[in-house]
Amino acid sequence: MRVIYSEDHKLRDAKTELHAGQLVTPFEAPFRAEWILAAVKEAGFADVVAPDAHGLETAKKVHDPAYLDFLATVWDRWVAAGFTGEAIANSFPVRRTSQRVPDNIVGAIGHYANAADTSITKGSYEAAIASMRCALTGADWLGEGNRFAFALCRPPGHHAGIDLFGGYCFINNSGVAAQRLLDRGAKKVAVLDVDFHHGNGTQDLFYHRGDVFTASLHGDPMQAFPYFLGHADEEGEGAGTGANRNYPMPPGTPWDVWSAALADALVRIKAFGAEAIVVALGVDTFERDPISFFSLTSDDFIRMGAMIASAGLPVLACMEGGYGVPEIGLNVANVLKGLEA
Numbered sequence: 001m002r003v004i005y006s007e008d009h010k011l012r013d014a015k016t017e018l019h020a021g022q023l024v025t026p027f028e029a030p031f032r033a034e035w036i037l038a039a040v041k042e043a044g045f046a047d048v049v050a051p052d053a054h055g056l057e058t059a060k061k062v063h064d065p066a067y068l069d070f071l072a073t074v075w076d077r078w079v080a081a082g083f084t085g086e087a088i089a090n091s092f093p094v095r096r097t098s099q100r101v102p103d104n105i106v107g108a109i110g111h112y113a114n115a116a117d118t119s120i121t122k123g124s125y126e127a128a129i130a131s132m133r134c135a136l137t138g139a140d141w142l143g144e145g146n147r148f149a150f151a152l153c154r155p156p157g158h159h160a161g162i163d164l165f166g167g168y169c170f171i172n173n174s175g176v177a178a179q180r181l182l183d184r185g186a187k188k189v190a191v192l193d194v195d196f197h198h199g200n201g202t203q204d205l206f207y208h209r210g211d212v213f214t215a216s217l218h219g220d221p222m223q224a225f226p227y228f229l230g231h232a233d234e235e236g237e238g239a240g241t242g243a244n245r246n247y248p249m250p251p252g253t254p255w256d257v258w259s260a261a262l263a264d265a266l267v268r269i270k271a272f273g274a275e276a277i278v279v280a281l282g283v284d285t286f287e288r289d290p291i292s293f294f295s296l297t298s299d300d301f302i303r304m305g306a307m308i309a310s311a312g313l314p315v316l317a318c319m320e321g322g323y324g325v326p327e328i329g330l331n332v333a334n335v336l337k338g339l340e341a
C-alpha cells in the first residue's frame, strides 16, 4: 500500500466556518491529516511518499478552466477589495437568475460556491493543488501496475463540481484521479464515494459521461448536506445514462443496511466494466462523527475495505471527510487493513 502525503496541506488553515449561524473553528482542520498519517503509519502502512509535481492538465479535463483560474486568484482579489476577513460567499445565482460571472469578487465567489461553509484563505489554493497532486500520484502508482494506494488528500474534493467549491472542497481529487487513469489507458473506471455526504461534485463531473461510473452511499439529502443532489432517481444523462447510482440512507443507518448498499454498488461497478476503483474515502459514517448521522463502528471499516477489495480491482483511496474524533485515524487505517487483508 503506497501512501501519498504532502506537508503542504497545512497551508489550508482557515480560522472560520459558517456553521449554525456562527463563525466556528472549521471542522476540516490540519490536525485531521496529522492524526490520520500517524494512525496509518502506526498500523504498518509506512511506505509514505510526497506527491509528484503534477500540473493542471488533468484537472482541466474535469473542471472548468475559468473556475481553476478563479481558485488561483480569489484570495488576492478578496484582499485587493479591502476585505480583512476570510473569503466567504454570501450571494448565489439561485433559481431564475443570471449565470454571468460578476466582475465584483463578492459576486464571483458566490457564482462559484455551492455552500457558504467553506472560507477561502491565503494558502487554500496551494493546499488544494498539493492535495490534487497526492491523488494524481496515487493514480500513477496504480497505472504502473500496483494494486493499492492511499492518497491522504487534504483539503478533500468530492463536493467540488465542474465549476463549484464548497463542503470544504476545491478541486475534485478523486475525479481528477479517475481522469488520470483514463488518460493512462483505462477505458472505464469507477468512483465509489463512501463518505457520509453525497459526492455531489463527483456526480456533477461525470453525469453526462459513460466512461466513469459514479456511485455514492450517503445520508439522505432531504436531511443531510449537500441537500440538493444525491437522490436515488439521479441515474446519469446522455452518454452517462445508467453510469450514476445514489444510495441515500436515513439517520442511524447501521453496517448491515449500509453494507447491503455497498454490495449492490460493487456489483454494478463490476458489471460496468470498471478497470479500477477510486474510493472517495470519507470516514464520517462513523457512529461518533460530529456532523453526520450513520452508525458504523471502527471494526466496520475493516469490513468495508475487505468488501471493496473483493471486487478484485486496483483501488486508489482518496481521503475525504471524517471529523472531530481521534478514531478518524483508526478508521482510515482499518479501511486500508481491510483492503490488504
Ligand SMILES: NCCCNCCCCCS
Residues within 6 Å of the ligand: 017, 018, 019, 020, 117, 156, 159, 167, 168, 195, 197, 225, 282, 284, 291, 320, 321, 322
Ligand atoms: N458546518 C457543518 C454543516 C455541513 N457543512 C458541510 C459538510 C461537508 C462535509 C464534507 S465531507
Ligand SMILES: [Zn+2]
Residues within 6 Å of the ligand: 195, 196, 197, 282, 284, 320, 321, 322
Ligand atoms: Zn463528508
